Amino acid sequence: MLRISKLSDYGTIMLAYMAEDPEALHSAAELAQSLQLGQATVSKILKALAKHSLLTAFRGASGGYALARPAEEISLAEVIDALEEQPFGLTECSSHEGNCAQEVSCVMRANWMRINDIVRQALEDVTLADMIRPPVPRRGTTQFKGVPVTVRSSSGNPS
Amino acid sequence: MLRISKLSDYGTIMLAYMAEDPEALHSAAELAQSLQLGQATVSKILKALAKHSLLTAFRGASGGYALARPAEEISLAEVIDALEEQPFGLTECSSHEGNCAQEVSCVMRANWMRINDIVRQALEDVTLADMIRPPVPRRGTTQFKGVPVTVRSSSGNPS
DNA sequence: CTCATACAGGACTATTTTAGTACGCATTGG
DNA sequence: CCAATGCGTACTAAAATAGTCCTGTATGAG
Numbered sequence: 001m002l003r004i005s006k007l008s009d010y011g012t013i014m015l016a017y018m019a020e021d022p023e024a025l026h027s028a029a030e031l032a033q034s035l036q037l038g039q040a041t042v043s044k045i046l047k048a049l050a051k052h053s054l055l056t057a058f059r060g061a062s063g064g065y066a067l068a069r070p071a072e073e074i075s076l077a078e079v080i081d082a083l084e085e086q087p088f089g090l091t092e093c094s095s096h097e098g099n100c101a102q103e104v105s106c107v108m109r110a111n112w113m114r115i116n117d118i119v120r121q122a123l124e125d126v127t128l129a130d131m132i133r134p135p136v137p138r139r140g141t142t143q144f145k146g147v148p149v150t151v152r153s154s155s156g157n158p159s
Numbered sequence: 160m161l162r163i164s165k166l167s168d169y170g171t172i173m174l175a176y177m178a179e180d181p182e183a184l185h186s187a188a189e190l191a192q193s194l195q196l197g198q199a200t201v202s203k204i205l206k207a208l209a210k211h212s213l214l215t216a217f218r219g220a221s222g223g224y225a226l227a228r229p230a231e232e233i234s235l236a237e238v239i240d241a242l243e244e245q246p247f248g249l250t251e252c253s254s255h256e257g258n259c260a261q262e263v264s265c266v267m268r269a270n271w272m273r274i275n276d277i278v279r280q281a282l283e284d285v286t287l288a289d290m291i292r293p294p295v296p297r298r299g300t301t302q303f304k305g306v307p308v309t310v311r312s313s314s315g316n317p318s
Numbered sequence: 319c320t321c322a323t324a325c326a327g328g329a330c331t332a333t334t335t336t337a338g339t340a341c342g343c344a345t346t347g348g
Numbered sequence: 349c350c351a352a353t354g355c356g357t358a359c360t361a362a363a364a365t366a367g368t369c370c371t372g373t374a375t376g377a378g
Binding site for chain 3: 352358363375
């Protein structure tokens, strides 16, 4: 379908949870407990996130995980990249080229890729910090209506 | 992952194929032949599309299918709606409410829904007519209206 | 120094989803 | 009438996903 995997979903929730207390070290056990998820599963997700440098792991007794970066700098796209198996792309064709049997499908590929970009961008424009913030119908400027999200341009000197 | 099903992919291709010759009646056999797909599969997809009024079916000898509407009026969102099982939504939570065990996840739901809207919109903005048209790098026409994809924002300001 | 705790990495199993096929029924043009 | 073609549904097969477990390594506490 058109849905992120449960692992990514969990991962987002876990990261959001950790983002609310970025200083603390969170162990797999704690997270599993707090979020009511299987410990083995939580552990698996944490490992993947650490491997992709979204989390920093501390081993040993009283170890655990902490966000590797501020929540404002972690986008959903990164989380998904870390936890989904397949590359990214709405269609198979959009991720790897080559095996289109038909011309029509090849013509469409470029179009799919453009749609992909839009989705991708939407995911990149939202950070963990945004996710734990109450709904915000609009904040300063358009929140993430396909445009600027982490808005700091209200004051006149964006970039 | 984050990918439409093969059925939707095929469906899009099939519709695009038909859109190139909207007057003609296309039988399942013909499509299977032309697009090199299994006839049973093609047939299954056609049925679903007809059921959702994207195609009009003609039974009996020398029957077949034809687009129910001009290609300009059929969006990818409709195709996907017709061919995907689950409702639509990047997360489970965004489609049906209720079972969030945690507060964090509930706070996030609204945010996911916004992201959903963006994706949805991107899919609604593209029609079959667009898909069979060559790549079209340009924006600002009626092509991929609405959603500017070029925005940036991944700069976090963690203060 | 030793041990319990906690992460690392990988293999494995179970479950769920998706893809693909089959088959009997209904419709219709020739 | 009958062969072509769609209709509906049930079923099977394959693949992807989710979830578990085991063995190894690091490290803080006692």
